[in-house]
Amino acid sequence: ALDLGYTVSVITDGCRGVNIHPQDSANAFMDMAAAGATLYTLDDWLETQR
Template sequence: MFHKGQNRIIDSYSAFFDNGHRQKTELDGWLRGQGIVELTVLGLATDYCVKFTVLDALALGYAVNVITDGCRGVNLQPQDSSQAFMEMAAAGATLYTLDDWRETQA
């Protein structure tokens, strides 16, 4: 298990870094140690933790799949999740529904 958000004065949406990219979690080192190069991400919240985790993973060189129907956003504005998905795709993530992703795993 890896912990994020250990500094009370800095938010940490990404599973890889705090929001200021000053501190890195142990996740990247562990994934690389396991030889993992492709990630599949889903969860809460689309427009915060999922988005920043995906963007950081892409910047670190991982191939990233996002299961869109496995995500839910905070959506302070109604379009926030849609915009987050567009940002992730524009950065290089591949977006799937769970059914479509399962077909790629067969």
């Protein structure tokens, strides 16, 4: 979606990785953030909606 120009927000506590290797999920979040996605917890995202 980022490659297509969409704004991407990821609610991290609503995601869970498979973690074939111990840090796979953490690395995936870091990769998404580095690519331009905004990472939120649900509580933080809800605050942006008020």
